[in-house]
Amino acid sequence: MTFFLKERLALLLAAKTTILTLVTVVFFFALSAADVSAQRRFSKTYPASSNVKLKLSNRSGMVEVEGWNREQVSIQAYLETPAASIVPQIQGGVITINCVRDNMGRSDVGIVNFKIRVPYDASVDIETKIGNLSVSSVRGYLVRARIYSDGDITLTNISAGNVIAENMIGNIFYDGELAAGGTFRFSSLQGDINLRVPFNASFRLVATAPSTRRISLGSFGDNMRSFGDGRRVIGQNGDGSAALTVTNQRGSIALYRR
Numbered sequence: 001m002t003f004f005l006k007e008r009l010a011l012l013l014a015a016k017t018t019i020l021t022l023v024t025v026v027f028f029f030a031l032s033a034a035d036v037s038a039q040r041r042f043s044k045t046y047p048a049s050s051n052v053k054l055k056l057s058n059r060s061g062m063v064e065v066e067g068w069n070r071e072q073v074s075i076q077a078y079l080e081t082p083a084a085s086i087v088p089q090i091q092g093g094v095i096t097i098n099c100v101r102d103n104m105g106r107s108d109v110g111i112v113n114f115k116i117r118v119p120y121d122a123s124v125d126i127e128t129k130i131g132n133l134s135v136s137s138v139r140g141y142l143v144r145a146r147i148y149s150d151g152d153i154t155l156t157n158i159s160a161g162n163v164i165a166e167n168m169i170g171n172i173f174y175d176g177e178l179a180a181g182g183t184f185r186f187s188s189l190q191g192d193i194n195l196r197v198p199f200n201a202s203f204r205l206v207a208t209a210p211s212t213r214r215i216s217l218g219s220f221g222d223n224m225r226s227f228g229d230g231r232r233v234i235g236q237n238g239d240g241s242a243a244l245t246v247t248n249q250r251g252s253i254a255l256y257r258r
Contacts, residue, residue, distance in 0.1 A: 042077040042086050049093055050121045051140060056097045058128035059084070061111040067120040067137035074117040080110030123160070132170075152191075167191065175258070178203050180241035190250040199257040202238030207246045207253050214252035 050071055056063060068074075073095055077086055085102045088095060103109045111131075118124065123140035126133055132152045133145040139159035147153065147167035155165060158176030165172050166187045175196040178184055184203070186193050197203075205224065207215050213230035224235030246253050 040079045040081070040083060042079065043075070044088060045072055045074045046088070046090060046095060047071065048073045048095065048119060048122075050119045051093070051123070052119060053094045053123040053140070053142075054097075054116065054118050054125065055094060056114065056116070056126045057100045058097075058112055058114065058126075058131065059099050059103065059109060060128065060130040061113045062132045062134075063114045063116070063126050063128060064134045065114075065116045065118060065124050065126060065136070065138070067122065067139070068117045069120065070117075071119055072117075073119075073122075076115045078113045078115075080112070082106075082108045082110050084109045084112050086112070177201070178242040178244060183243045183245075185245045187245075187247045188249070188251055191248070192252045192254070193246055193248050194254045194256070195244075195246070196256045196258050200238065201242070202240055203242040203244040204236050204240040205234065205244045205246070205255075207233045207255075209248045209251070209253050211250045212248070212252060214248075216252070216254040218254075218256055220255050220257070 048071055052073060054065065054073065075088065084099050086097065086099065087102045088097050099112055118138065120137060121140050122138060123142040124135050124138055125142060125144045127146040128151065129148045130150050133147060134154045135143055135145060135158065136156045141161045143155060143158055143160040144164040145153045145155065147170060150169045151167060152170040153165045153167055153172045155163065155173065156175045158174065159179065161179045161182045163174065163184045165174065168189045169191060170188065171191045172186050172188055172193045174186065178197050178201045180202065186195065208231065209215050210231045215230065215233050217224055217233065220237055223237060224233050226233050
């Protein structure tokens, strides 16, 4: 009888030890998951002048920049593991985020998705290797968006003095002003380029689609001339005060009135 009692007590003790071990393991993994979750989000807000310039170089991921009525730059980043290093620098009215430089030599960096807000009058210069770029409600001196490989560019409600949008594979959409004296350049290797500008916009146009000849100008085409069997269209609308250059190697070009 005493033997069986001792055996039962030993079994109960072993069971309690197993349960305690499992609880400890679960607690450890819960803490680890919390740490990983914390590492996946970067959030900073910086005071800035109304005409601040944002420069951002990403490796892969989506970048959204939106203008707002505050003299602040709000940066939120969502990082997939392995988490990239993000080290913003501020100097001379320029906020620089360079994920390429800050993660040099690392081959295991996860995707980083940015959502950034800047003053309306800010200039924006963003680029990435892979991923979509979006800028809205900005009216500074410059808006530049470049994708070195694959991704769409969307620029809406833009009143910047100069605009540059370039990608390799992907669509480009622009909805904004063509400021007098400004330079506006859109270029893609393969995709659709669609531009919506005011009906009274004044610009000098050079549009080139060497492979497809798919150039559609709608009501803007009245004073334009076609060259190279439709591969290039050159002309002027209004007094031609802005320079508009659009090149699409293997895609379409379309110009619409707002």
